[in-house]
Amino acid sequence: MNELDETSESGKTGDALRAAHLYYMQDLTMDAIAHELHTSRSSVSRLLSHARASGLVDIQIRSPRDMPGRIEEAVLERHGVRAHIVPVPENASDVDRLERVALSAARILGQFFDSNMSLGIAWGSTMGALSRHLIPKQTHNSQIVQLNGAGNMRTTGILYASEILRRFGDAYGAHVQQFPVPAFFDDPGTKQAMWRERSTERVLQMQENMDVALFGIGSPFAEVPSHVYAGGYLEPEDFQSLSRDGAVGDVATVFYRADGSTDGIALNERGTGPSFDLLRATPRRVCVVAGLSKLPSLRGAIRAELITDLIIDESTARALLE
Amino acid sequence: MNELDETSESGKTGDALRAAHLYYMQDLTMDAIAHELHTSRSSVSRLLSHARASGLVDIQIRSPRDMPGRIEEAVLERHGVRAHIVPVPENASDVDRLERVALSAARILGQFFDSNMSLGIAWGSTMGALSRHLIPKQTHNSQIVQLNGAGNMRTTGILYASEILRRFGDAYGAHVQQFPVPAFFDDPGTKQAMWRERSTERVLQMQENMDVALFGIGSPFAEVPSHVYAGGYLEPEDFQSLSRDGAVGDVATVFYRADGSTDGIALNERGTGPSFDLLRATPRRVCVVAGLSKLPSLRGAIRAELITDLIIDESTARALLE
DNA sequence: AAAGCTCGTGCACATATGTGCAGGGCTAGC
DNA sequence: GCTAGCCCTGCACATATGTGCACGAGCTTT
Numbered sequence: 001m002n003e004l005d006e007t008s009e010s011g012k013t014g015d016a017l018r019a020a021h022l023y024y025m026q027d028l029t030m031d032a033i034a035h036e037l038h039t040s041r042s043s044v045s046r047l048l049s050h051a052r053a054s055g056l057v058d059i060q061i062r063s064p065r066d067m068p069g070r071i072e073e074a075v076l077e078r079h080g081v082r083a084h085i086v087p088v089p090e091n092a093s094d095v096d097r098l099e100r101v102a103l104s105a106a107r108i109l110g111q112f113f114d115s116n117m118s119l120g121i122a123w124g125s126t127m128g129a130l131s132r133h134l135i136p137k138q139t140h141n142s143q144i145v146q147l148n149g150a151g152n153m154r155t156t157g158i159l160y161a162s163e164i165l166r167r168f169g170d171a172y173g174a175h176v177q178q179f180p181v182p183a184f185f186d187d188p189g190t191k192q193a194m195w196r197e198r199s200t201e202r203v204l205q206m207q208e209n210m211d212v213a214l215f216g217i218g219s220p221f222a223e224v225p226s227h228v229y230a231g232g233y234l235e236p237e238d239f240q241s242l243s244r245d246g247a248v249g250d251v252a253t254v255f256y257r258a259d260g261s262t263d264g265i266a267l268n269e270r271g272t273g274p275s276f277d278l279l280r281a282t283p284r285r286v287c288v289v290a291g292l293s294k295l296p297s298l299r300g301a302i303r304a305e306l307i308t309d310l311i312i313d314e315s316t317a318r319a320l321l322e
Numbered sequence: 323m324n325e326l327d328e329t330s331e332s333g334k335t336g337d338a339l340r341a342a343h344l345y346y347m348q349d350l351t352m353d354a355i356a357h358e359l360h361t362s363r364s365s366v367s368r369l370l371s372h373a374r375a376s377g378l379v380d381i382q383i384r385s386p387r388d389m390p391g392r393i394e395e396a397v398l399e400r401h402g403v404r405a406h407i408v409p410v411p412e413n414a415s416d417v418d419r420l421e422r423v424a425l426s427a428a429r430i431l432g433q434f435f436d437s438n439m440s441l442g443i444a445w446g447s448t449m450g451a452l453s454r455h456l457i458p459k460q461t462h463n464s465q466i467v468q469l470n471g472a473g474n475m476r477t478t479g480i481l482y483a484s485e486i487l488r489r490f491g492d493a494y495g496a497h498v499q500q501f502p503v504p505a506f507f508d509d510p511g512t513k514q515a516m517w518r519e520r521s522t523e524r525v526l527q528m529q530e531n532m533d534v535a536l537f538g539i540g541s542p543f544a545e546v547p548s549h550v551y552a553g554g555y556l557e558p559e560d561f562q563s564l565s566r567d568g569a570v571g572d573v574a575t576v577f578y579r580a581d582g583s584t585d586g587i588a589l590n591e592r593g594t595g596p597s598f599d600l601l602r603a604t605p606r607r608v609c610v611v612a613g614l615s616k617l618p619s620l621r622g623a624i625r626a627e628l629i630t631d632l633i634i635d636e637s638t639a640r641a642l643l644e
Numbered sequence: 645a646a647a648g649c650t651c652g653t654g655c656a657c658a659t660a661t662g663t664g665c666a667g668g669g670c671t672a673g674c
Numbered sequence: 675g676c677t678a679g680c681c682c683t684g685c686a687c688a689t690a691t692g693t694g695c696a697c698g699a700g701c702t703t704t
Contacts, residue, residue, distance in 0.1 A: 645704100646682105646703100646704090647702100647703085647704080648694065648701105648702085648703075648704095649690090649700100649701080649702075649703090650699105650700090650701080650702095651678100651698105651699090651700090651701100652697105652698095652699090652700105653698085653699100654694100654695105654696100654697095655694105655695090655696090656694095656695095656698105657692105657693090657694090658691100658692080658693080658694095659675105659678085659690100659691080659692070659693090660689100660690080660691065660692080661688100661689080661691080662687105662688080662689070662690080663686100663687090663688080663689090664685105664686095664687090664688095665684105665685090665686095665687105666683105666684100666685090667682105667683085667684095667685100668681105668682090668683080669680105669681090669682085669683100670679100670681085670682100671676090671679085671680080672677100672679085672680100673676105673678085673679100673696085674675100674676085674677085674678100674687105
């Protein structure tokens, strides 16, 4: 039998589906399932792993309506943002924190993205971590668009933007649109020129039609600098310029002040990220944040009304409310 | 702390929620969770059991769009009914079959019912089995309405209709409306009279506004007679009458012929089930079927266009397509 | 205040599940 | 037609999870 003919009646995926039914819906033990499928228990264990890993089994946590978390409620009321709190112990390291938020975020994202949709994504350490944990979900006619350039990435050990993009594309079976420009041009004039190119226009066009935007937050002045800043994108004088202009953070390499404004921040003239007006035109804008060091930048992003859904670790969420 | 104050931040449900997050979203081991929650591993195991049993964790199986089951597809095309196939081994006993379909059906039902909805339910062995496996799901302003009377039930060991109803009500936190009339009146005149009573009218009114109807199928002439027939509701002459009128099955004690028609079936004059016109006005009509003996009756119900969603065991579904 | 209850806990053991490893079948290349 | 390589299987063991039981805290009853 040709695997192209495979349906849920047979073949690996079919078996996995059937095993999942028996295990999760009918509460059979793996032993019993092995018997029904005429295979060994170990194979069933593997089949079920496969089913979970490939998104055949979808597990959601739903808090009762009459008992939503206090934090979620407070964040919604005070900041107008739907929060998704990720429980992480107080004493967790920042790395741990990021990893765990990314794990949860990857699962939640599956609920936001579907066929016929277009997803815009930034890149950075948060997005990188997230991309490693995506749960596959087959979609049709869907697209992943890169939000901001990253042409001259050179740090080793850090994910290339294209790698992040590819992972999203693979997980969702979506068409991937890269944005082949540097994160920052040296000469604003070059940017202007590039923006008139047909290939660039096409990307910008796609960004305008996004259904979901997904991004982390950059904190140029936090103790632990973000990806962008460590990556060698910015020169000392750029930092001075940012500092002078009062920038507190960035979303997709577009910088903003504590009050959410961006006008007059010089570096943005040379950056390639989407204007906030464009972002705000996207129906769902998901921001993933882990760690207290992002807090000041996060506040700015909230004021800028960039965020509709916030996936955040518990401690940071608590701090946000103070 | 008063348990009325409980939110997801603390208390049993809160802990369960948090444990579920850590276990299902972050893939921690129970040991690790026990440590984070400052409790023992066993408690975490119990917490997670609780979370699953009380519907805090919602597990769904989703077959990829590009590979729907052949059977589902064929049933939809040939009979215009969304099928939900429950895998059950060929050689399973009818009891097993019913139990397993009921288990799956109970979980699927949770996807169909929500706050502000009204659910009409029949009673019988299928519904009884189903009611034992319902997954709790808190809803607001929702109602459960009994579709047909069952006043004179007397067999022991079989669930009383009111018990079934109560279980649905408990599971969904819904208001329960019983229908306190016998399954069949002896005198059609009494039925007419009762139908003019305000209390009856209220029930009928609620039936008209149902969002979902849920029922099994009765097979009066199968080798293994259904609940209704074994329950002592019908006298030998009733069977003769049904046979004479060509009845092949019933839904909520309303009988129909192989072609789906009901007109002129004498017994229906004395029965208390909802007219098929009323049923067909309900947006979603879920039928649960297990076992080959129901097949002829099922075909009739399909012809009568009573069913929008069919939850059925695999073997019977296969047979339906022949 | 003592006795009796219920409930939740952790321990120790029973089960159930996950996984490294050594075949065996299949394919592709020679 | 042979052989190297890959993937899948089941076994045996390692790990993780489920559960009966006895105990103790908090609460009710007498």
